[in-house]
Amino acid sequence: MKKIMTPGPTQVRENVRMARSMVTTNPDLDPDFYEYYKDTCQMLSELLHTKNTCYIMSGEGILGLEAACASLTEPGDRVLVLDNGIFGKGFADFVKIYGGEPVIYSADYHRDFDVAALAAWLEQNHDFKYAAVVHCDTPTGVKNKIEEICPLLKRYGILSVVDAVSSMFGVEIDADACQADIICGGSQKALSAPVGLTLLCVSDEALRAMEQRKTPIASFYANILNFRDYYKNKWFPYTMPISDIYGLRTALENVKADQDIYQRHAVIAHAVRTAVAAAGLQLYLSDGYCATVTVVEVPEGVDSAQLLKLMDEKYGVMIAGCFDILAGKVIRLGHMGENANISDVTLMLDALDNTFADLGYPLQASLKKVFQQEIYKK
Numbered sequence: 001m002k003k004i005m006t007p008g009p010t011q012v013r014e015n016v017r018m019a020r021s022m023v024t025t026n027p028d029l030d031p032d033f034y035e036y037y038k039d040t041c042q043m044l045s046e047l048l049h050t051k052n053t054c055y056i057m058s059g060e061g062i063l064g065l066e067a068a069c070a071s072l073t074e075p076g077d078r079v080l081v082l083d084n085g086i087f088g089k090g091f092a093d094f095v096k097i098y099g100g101e102p103v104i105y106s107a108d109y110h111r112d113f114d115v116a117a118l119a120a121w122l123e124q125n126h127d128f129k130y131a132a133v134v135h136c137d138t139p140t141g142v143k144n145k146i147e148e149i150c151p152l153l154k155r156y157g158i159l160s161v162v163d164a165v166s167s168m169f170g171v172e173i174d175a176d177a178c179q180a181d182i183i184c185g186g187s188q189k190a191l192s193a194p195v196g197l198t199l200l201c202v203s204d205e206a207l208r209a210m211e212q213r214k215t216p217i218a219s220f221y222a223n224i225l226n227f228r229d230y231y232k233n234k235w236f237p238y239t240m241p242i243s244d245i246y247g248l249r250t251a252l253e254n255v256k257a258d259q260d261i262y263q264r265h266a267v268i269a270h271a272v273r274t275a276v277a278a279a280g281l282q283l284y285l286s287d288g289y290c291a292t293v294t295v296v297e298v299p300e301g302v303d304s305a306q307l308l309k310l311m312d313e314k315y316g317v318m319i320a321g322c323f324d325i326l327a328g329k330v331i332r333l334g335h336m337g338e339n340a341n342i343s344d345v346t347l348m349l350d351a352l353d354n355t356f357a358d359l360g361y362p363l364q365a366s367l368k369k370v371f372q373q374e375i376y377k378k
């Protein structure tokens, strides 16, 4: 069987797969399911250290981003789009779909946002309803300091929408300390449940902004307000995907029981970066590394498509290339969620060592060896 070491979707543990095969009830009509859904959402709030309400929607990570945008954006609203990566910039497209006016603040793609520079810019430019920022922009693996950026926005009364799809549960998020208004997560990244669910964590202030709109929310499926009173009214806007939610609940229990989950992600990510540098390869980023993914430049003379194909077909390990402006330029090593374990990462790096050798590209050191030295050094 192939080893999937992409930056999401990730491997799914057996207990999560089993949970998805449990006998189901009617999730529209059974009051027990409303309790179960509410408990699961509360568990999510706890794990994200927040008093804010969480919701689980049917649809993968993108739905959460679109729901945040659809629910907040009114025609003519100015929305600040913080762009230091492909997902960051991409949010502007959602804003346009819903009639908003995106204002893009672009910064170096090779590092996290310089918060002081952003603060200086905001002094002159702060007439925005909300801002969108990506916690981990997966195509480059950059991690932005949402714990500084969201409170900074709040000082100007700007709400924040955080795309934490590929960081959530690989990097600890203290949502209340961040003062983020909407945090979006997905089931298939570090949470390691199958693809299909969006997780949303929404502040009262964001809900108020949605209620106080002058125009109706231009979506049904992506309308967050349709979920607000589900428990009181015992009504969901559509039939909840109960088996997916059983799986998600078990994945959340796995995270909760995993005492050193964040430490393990950090240690593995650091060791991978050390190995990449020792091998003479170039990390895409100069700063702001996220613990869930490592992005490596494809060296001159190496064809990334050929590398990925060989690694997959000959060694049975799948890693990812990239898309958009980084297509063909980088490879991405996923080490998030269930994939963040020493043996799978060792296997991946061994396969990468061998693939580079097959391509006739000499590495200065073995990725696998340096990784293991780093991991096991005292």
Ligand SMILES: *Cc1c(COP(=O)(O)O)cnc(C)c1O
Pocket (backbone or CB within 6 Å): 008, 060, 061, 062, 087, 134, 136, 137, 138, 163, 165, 166, 186, 189
């Ligand atoms: C994966 C991901 C999403 C969701 O997109 P997919 O269609 O599931 O790939 C959104 N934002 C970020 C930063 C992601 O990594």
